[in-house]
Each structure stands twice: as structure tokens, then as C-alpha cells.
Amino acid sequence: FQVFKIEVLMSGRKHFVEKRYSEFHALHKKLKKFIRTPEIPSKHVRNWVPKVLEQRRQGLELYLQTVILENEELPKIFLDFLNVRHVPTLPKAESCGSFDETESEESSKLSHQPVLLFLRDPYVLPTAN
Numbered sequence: 001f002q003v004f005k006i007e008v009l010m011s012g013r014k015h016f017v018e019k020r021y022s023e024f025h026a027l028h029k030k031l032k033k034f035i036r037t038p039e040i041p042s043k044h045v046r047n048w049v050p051k052v053l054e055q056r057r058q059g060l061e062l063y064l065q066t067v068i069l070e071n072e073e074l075p076k077i078f079l080d081f082l083n084v085r086h087v088p089t090l091p092k093a094e095s096c097g098s099f100d101e102t103e104s105e106e107s108s109k110l111s112h113q114p115v116l117l118f119l120r121d122p123y124v125l126p127t128a129n
Contacts, residue, residue, distance in 0.1 A: 002020070002021065002048075002053060003018050003019070003020055004018070004019055004020070004021070004024075004057060004060060005017075005018050006018070006019060006064070006082065008082050008083065008084065010084060015083065017081075017082055017083045019081070021043070021056070021060070023081070024040065024060055024063070025040065025043055027077065027078070027081045028040045028063075030075075030077050031067065031075065031077065031078060034075050034077075035067070035070075035071055035075065036070070037067065038062070038063055038066040038067065038070075039063075040059070040060075040063050041055070041056045041059030041060060041063070042056075064082075
């Protein structure tokens with residue numbers, strides 16, 4: 001089976017979490033009860049060629065990033081999945097009533113920073129045609 005290594009960066013501190021696809025799938029099923037979730041990559045992968053596995057990895061990365069970006073308040077199950085224990089307290093904001101009572105008390109605020117993506121090396125000049 002394949003294990004995905006997730007890099008979690010919070011308040012300048014970094015840690016890694018290793019999860020199997022089945023754990024992502026279980027998280028997805030739980031999250032669907034509380035928040036609108038993005039699409040998760042297909043459970044069934046017919047061939048284990050590197051290209052297909054890389055597509056799945058990118059899909060899971062996008063899934064996590066989308067959940068964070070689209071939810072100001074993250075359910076505790078999501079924070080537990082990423083092994084986030086202490087969330088820095090941000091200025092108090094009204095909690096939204098989208099979770100049931102048990103979940104809203106446990107959910108936490110999480111700040112995130114934009115991720116930069118370079119499609120090519122930004123330090124290499126393009127070659128003249």
C-alpha cells in the first residue's frame with residue numbers, strides 16, 4: 001500500500017504526518033457531515049504506474065488545501081487528521097452555526113498562508129529562440 005507524507009506548516013513550525021489513502025477516504029466521509037467538501041480522488045486505481053500515483057497525490061494535496069481555504073473554521077476531525085493539537089488563537093469571531101453542538105465547541109480557527117507555485121524555475125532565464 002502507498003503512504004502519503006503530509007507536510008504541515010503552522011506558525012512557522014513544521015511537522016509531518018503519514019496517511020494512507022483509506023485514511024483520507026475515512027476523513028472525507030466524516031467531513032461530508034459537517035462541511036461542503038471538494039471532490040476526493042477516486043478510490044479505485046487500476047494500475048500503479050508512477051504517473052497515476054502522482055495524479056492521486058496531487059489530488060489529495062488539492063483536497064486538503066481546498067478544505068482549508070474554503071472553511072474559516074475547521075472541524076476537530078480535520079485538525080486531528082493533520083495532527084494539529086494547538087491552534088493559535090485569532091481575534092474572536094462569531095462562530096457559525098453550521099456544525100452541530102458537539103462539533104462547534106471542538107472546531108478551531110486556523111490561519112493559512114498562500115502557497116507560491118512556479119511552473120518553471122524562476123531563476124533560469126528563458127532561452128532565446
